[in-house]
Amino acid sequence: MQSNLNSDSNQHKYTPEPSSLDVAALYQQYKNYAFSIAYRMLGSVTEAEDIVHDCFAGLHGMTNGHIHQPKSYIGKLIVNRCLNLLNSARNQREHYVGEWLPEPLGVHELVNTPEEAIQQKEMISYAYLVMLERLSPMERAVFVLREAFEHDYSEIAGWLGKTESNCRQIYSRARRNLSQQLPALEQASADWKTKEEVLGRFTTAFLRHDVSAMLELLTDQPVFTADGGGVVRTVMRTMRVHKGVLAILTSPRVLLSLREREWKPAFINGEPQLALMKDGRVSEVICLEMDASRERINGVYLIVNPHKLATIRPLD
Structure with a gap:
């Protein structure tokens, strides 16, 4: 019972x-x-x-x-x-009208808590974000999940509906596609003081139209890209190699518009960069890709499209 x-x-x-x-x-x-x-x-x-x-x-x-x-x-x-x-x-x-650049991510103030410090330390640099544009959507997904977040291939495969072997191949292909630029970005860990010094030298050289100083700042194979999105007129094509980039940066057409701005430092994508002000608002952003070991500039990215500047604030 x-x-x-x-x-x-x-x-x-x-x-x-x-x-x-x-x-x-x-x-x-x-x-x-x-x-x-x-x-x-x-x-x-x-x-x-x-x-x-x-x-x-x-x-x-x-x-x-x-x-x-x-x-x-x-x-x-x-x-x-x-x-x-x-x-x-x-x-x-x-x-898209002209070249497309990623939208920079601004931080309105410097870190106040340990949690904020960790978040900013893990923030992706602007140059790294530009580099990712070279990958296909699937390559980008696998590369980001593996490289930035260290997810297991088994988990990535489950998320994307692929086999582990296939995900390993996609990751290897992505690294090969980035093989020339990736090592330099991974090693570009100059301290803030160095980066701020390079920013200062670049600002001074640009505003003074100092060709010799600009020549010393650029690496042998720099890149210049501007993004106006068809909203604001700017340089339409990416310029490469030393001669072409130097010609753009010392061009009266470029200088006349940007020299009239108020240049201020800004914290963008985890790094000190430049915000250009007109009538009290950010009108352009300049992000530099630096060669940390030689304290020189590999890339200059000028973002003029106002729709991509919403989060940018200059530092006080």
Whole structure:
């Protein structure tokens, strides 16, 4: 009899219903992780923020029974949404007026807490973001997840619907595509003082139209790219090699417009860079890619498109 009672008791044992996800708590915990993936994938602050917002909004109404590993689930959602957008954005960029550069990410003030210090230390440099534009969307996804976030190939494969072997091949191909530029960027770890000194020398040389000083600052194979997006007139084509870049930087046409600005330092993508001010607002941003070992400049990126300057604030 006791056995039957126990059997009946087990059959009618209460099983609690899965509880709803605490989306607000998940957002606070994983929003920086989600944004970091999206921004590296897209090169756009605005689009990355939209992707993150849509991702967490889609979690409302779901229960704990749906998601066993929230971080992995959110990462997968973000990556695949970014891939869908990138595949469509590639077509849009074919019709972009002039050269397309990533949207710089500004920080309004320097670090105040240990958490902020970690976040800024892990921020992707602007030059690194430019480099990622050379990869296909799938190469970019695998490379970012493996290189920046150190996810296992098995997890990456599950997120992207590919085999581990295939993901390893994609990662190797991506590194080969970046083989010339990647080592220099990985070693470009000059301290702030050095970077600020180079920024100061560049500013002085540019504003004084000092060709000799500019000549000393540039490496042998520098790059100059400007992005006006068809909204603001600027140099339309990327200039390469020493002679071409120097000609642009000492051109009266370029100098006349930029020399009239108020040049201020700004903290952009984790590094000191330059914000140019006109009538109290940021009108242009100059991001330098530096050769840390020789304290010289590999690349000059001029962002003029006002739609890409929303997060930039000069430092006081």
